[in-house]
Amino acid sequence: MRLLDRKARRDLWHLRGPVLAIALVVACGIASWVALRSMYHHLRAAQATYYRAYRFGDAFVQVRRAPAEAARALAALPGVAAVETRAVGQVVLDVPGLAEPATVRLVGLPTDRALTLNRLAVRRGRLLAAGASDEALLSEGFAEANGLVVGDSVGAVLGGRWRSLRVVGIALTPEAVYEIRPGDLFPDNRRYGTLWTDAATAEAAFGLAGAWNDASLALAPGASEPAVLAAVDRLLARYGTAGAYGRSRHVSHRFLSDEIEENRTYSRLLPAVFLGVAAFLLHLVLGRLVASQREQLGMLKAYGASDATLIRHVAWLAAVPALLGAALGVGFGIWAAYGFAGIYAEFFRFPGIAFAPRYGVVATAVLVTLPAAAAGGLAALRRVARLAPAEAMRPEPPTRFAHARLERWLTAPFGAVGRMTVRGLLRRPLRAAAATLGMALGVSLVVVGTFTYEAIGWMRRVQFTLAMRDDIAVQFESPQGEAVLAEMRRLPGVLAAEPVRAVAARLLHDGRVRDAAVMVPAPEPALRRAVDRRGRVLPAPTSGALVSRWIVDALALRQGDTLRAALLVGRRDTVSLRVAETVDDLIGAGVWVADAEYRALLGGDLVTGVALRVDPAARGAIYARLKRLPDVQSVAVRGATLENFDGLVERSFGVTLLMLGAFAGALMLGVVYNTVRLALAERGRELASLRVLGFTHPEVARILLGEQAVLATAALPVGIGLGALMAWGLVQAASREAFRLPFVLGWPTMSRAAMLLLGTFLAAAILAWVRLGRLDLVAVLKTRE
Template identity: 40%
Template sequence: MSVLDRKLLRDLVRIKGQVAAIVLVIAVGVMLQVMMSGLVASLSETRRAYYERNRLADVFAPVTRAPETVLARLAAIPGVALLDGHVTGGALIDLPGEAVPIQARAISLPDRGEPVFNIVYRIAGRLPEPGARDEALLLAGFADAHGIVPGDRIAVTLNGARRKLLVTGLAESPELLFVAAPGEMVPDPARYGAVWMPRAALAAAYDMQGAFNEALIALGRGASQDAVIDAVDRVLAPWGGTGAYGRHDLVSDRFVTEEIDGLATMSRAVPPLFLAVAGFLLYIVVNRMVQAEREEIGLLKAFGYTGHEVGAHYFKMVLAVALMGAALGCVLGILAGRAMVPLYTTFYNFPFLVFRPDPAAFGIGVTASVLAASAGGVFVLRRVFRLTPAEAMRPPTPPDFSRTLNFSGVAARAFDQPTRMVIRGVARAPWRALALSAGIAGGMALSSGMTTIYGSFDRMMALAFTVIDRSDATVFFVQPLGMTAAHDLARMEGVIAVEPFREVPAVLRHGLRTHRGSVSGMIAAPEMARAIDADLAPIDLPERGIVLGEALAGILDIRPGDMLQVEVREGRQPVLEVPVIRVARSLIGAPAYMRMDALNRALAEPGRISGVRMRVDSDRAEAIYDDLKNRPAVAAVSVAETARASLQKLMDQGAGSARYIMGAVAFIITFGVVYNAARIGMNERARDLASLRVMGFSRGEAGFVLLGELAVITLVALPVGSLAGWGLSFAIARGFSSELYQIPTEFDPFSHGFAAAFVLGAALVSGLLVKRDLDRIDLIAVLKTRD
């Protein structure tokens, strides 16, 4: 080992506290890079393999009822490589102890052989016997949530007829990765199920003998999906086709894709912030070391070491710290990624999901950490090359402080001597103070930004379920009914009020942008579910026109005054051209609002409603829900309290849980920045502080001079960091937001106050650690120091 390498090891041990702090900052940045990139790669690859092995269809074409002879016409469409028609329909599952009827989807299985598309992945049990009328596979996630096992029987209502089905096995399907009940946006395996039954039995239940109500299509190589969809729609139009759509518009795939895209965005945006902070800290540390070791650098050059050799020695220190941090970050990234996998399997029905780190993430993480560290080191090493032995071995020219602050008169009487020394210390080295203050401000920004996001998630929940939607439950009908259905429900004992609505599936188009969703028709002055503006005031729906949620307006890139094309996928399926009147604040989903009477006029279906929202007496709620189970016209019941609990669980244990990891990382970095600032101040002024001790200053007075400067630097950093954190919170909120939910961001005094308290606490702890070392200074060694 060379002399310089031995010196390198001694230097690393000597500043081990600062090295550990910087290594930790680098490690968390690389950890997030490896974890997020690995999750993106794992989710993407697992989804691709699952779709491929289980043959998920490329195009889905729902239809009211079409004879099987139509399949031949669909097969003749150019670009169609393979197709199949199957039967599907809505169902209700009645479980003991569940007051609310549970929505489900019934899907046909071939009476013989394997399905052409969407092959089920059996988790347990067996397939139903061919020709069996009361046997079914059950969605595994739903079964696990309710403790159902093969061999159990469940009560299922199919097309108004109640049947007892034997559960022969548990299964998953590629079309049901994300499962949410119709009318809800939150996945909850306990609140939505799926049953697979033999084709003949399900066709008999839904009056589909010799017919199908959904065509599944695989495209040939080079086929145009849009052209195939247009042709399919033309063929199925006479039979009640409601509009074919591609895999990217499948609700399940759309939400999984949004989750993957959100992770990919965060993996590109967040880790560089942490690595930039680490590079800044390394710059300060190495810069201080080079200044403190001027004489040693001069001696090394005098003994024959070249500028490149000496510069390489300090550069090795930078690389050693960066590589230690990168190595630790890679290990932590793998562990964190594996810990996150169960969270995704809880909310997404992958039959298997193994965390496989993306090899490129390791390379990117290590390279980025080395580059970030080197960027700061390069600027410092220029001084090493410029120093000649004669110049380096002379003490640096004393700075001229004659024009800095002088205290006289009232100022001299107002401040004691240690306080004046603190103020002069900051004033005489303004750039050093600004650099340290900027570092602390960066830590404050990370902490306040993440703390604001915590509050934003809670605010989103509160606004969504107490301001926008104030109902207790939502009842959906099997098909649109007259207003008498709302009156009937209003007369139920325990029902306080009802509010009818009309929900119409539609494809919304603006220019080249499209969105497959729905239009919500509401009464003129709704009280339970409302569109609100940025100030949380209710928006009066216009007689003509449409109001879009913020998320939907962003997807379509549309503004008030623009015209929106609405292709209705129900009934007569008219194509409407409506002006956009307002953009409403949306927090869950991507809603579009119209006056219900105007929507019904456009559909030529006056007085029709899709369901009602209800306010109920909590003491009678269970009896009301039990009564709704037995009403054939009721397709589903969504309870607000249950939906809120599901969304809270998703944010705490699912995708939103990443905010806790990022928050912990932000606070770790903040402490590392503050500790390094205190340690750097101690190292830079160790000789001055020790001299004060020799001159008769007490330990407390010497400590006051050091920690007073840290206090001033920290207090200056707080407002700057708070302002930067406010801006950063908008960027983080955009990263977490998706079509499922949008995170509102505004200045939260509590969040910024909490972050400021943490920074002050970190400064206090760092100051105590540094003062402990100051109290241990060897005064004899100071007396021997040559200036």
């Protein structure tokens, strides 16, 4: 049937607008499938390969100080296949070209043997030479961000002595695929990284000569993780441990695994939304095509065309937009995947695992479009099959309308034009509902995208303008007495200094475990304040503890319960705290206690850090001084952190937001354009008759767009509701120890969604206006539909 194929081609050309609009919606679905699914496979494979090749540990434990025998005892535990122990801690590093002090995780490396676990992938240079105590390796992200290369030198106060270290290699470790300073919201490669030195240097830096404070374990195949963890805890109890944990609570592993899982979730959700809407649009367009070609199809049947031939003919019309969309989507998806891979490369560091498109993902993309096309074409194909040749040659009777109780009630307040609108909607309630849902889904995508941005903006405000009001925060290697404050205040350029009392603790209740800091809120006006999710400053509790909701939920606590806190500093290993109140906070997870209770629990002052407000002109001098101070474990500069935060949000969320906006636009435009076009096709004759009767161009435009306007108006609240629901889901899913997304749906989010919807509606309205201007008033006098 070559001529029928030619007819199909010409029909497609005639319908190029709707075909293209549907193809775009399909393309969005396929692109999100290809891009997200590719990322899922890429990250998962990269993670698995990396962990296996470089023997990432299965379990981890930190202690205050344990001797070498303890390591041997660990290795002898049933279920433990390998053990690697070392000295680990944080130090402040002087990096050439960086004014403020950087903070690094200093890790001791054996130089006489290869690592059994957490092996390093050396990217440049070499490993440490045996006995070379002035050599160091740097993590790749940190070195790149600071422009450090092999041969450069960095300096630090180690074990009370200023040491210059020569960089001999740049490396990666499976322990820090996601390298983030504890307590930070985002990685800051310029100011936080990993530094490896020989074991002796690291041990000396933390006063651990011949001992260790950090162990990684590999489990034997088939070993039970909880059993091994419990055995490790029992064995190490006397060395002061905060408890062993598995990969699931390893920070870098958690972030990476969450991201992989997120890709998987969205790779299912987004294509389902887009392909569902595409199927609906296809249903509309093909339904209209078959209705308007009734007589042609009837004639073809009368001339002997078989059902199969005609079904194949119409099926082609369904397949073309689907396949065109799939092709566009695959192309765009692969392009986007390379873009995502580039963004991920900034956050997650893998050795030599480059992204490459997967043919399997592309193939499944094409396969999933076909059911969508079939679903969209089904009704039209059935109509073709049922069409009786004689019936098809008769004109279609007027569209059926009948009174119903609801209809009478709804149309009562309106004039003729209003009644046309209401009855048009009521006659095809499913179509009206589906069109509304389609537009609403577009709105909801805008809402979710903008919500994320707004939520992060809210977090930024809470964290950086309400909670942290200092310029520089200094953290000490070991708790200090009150005297350190006076010392800090004496530094030239320091305007104010406030003690920070916060110790890391492992909280235990009812067999559950969470890590958090036990803190004392500073008296007002404080530089560092405890702030809840609404931005309210929390006063110090008089007795008992204020506990983050995150911890309360995670440990199944109730007000009045008592929890145990295992501490790595202070007089005692564990203390008991009574839950006085729950705090709904956003960032970190903490337990706040009164000053007196803190002193009583820990014994002594235990100043763990200071928050400083400084004269901007004196910053350079203060930085230089801090780099050389012994006992300083970490320095955080608020301005730099904020700059890094804003940059990351801009780079990563900016792209996501732009893409979501484009996808939402395509979705809304696809729905609005096709429904308006369909209305024009179905009602063109009716509207032309009205023009002949004396209706003006604006009046018929009002009739045509009235229905669409009702649907769009309904789509806005539905879409915002759906978006809010999705945002709520996101808040739940993104609830982590480091931060909780606040559920804020403000004007920026809602107005942006409304603007985009209004924009697409106006675009369709302009199209309708132009088409209505070209209505053939003469033809309606003569032609039947």
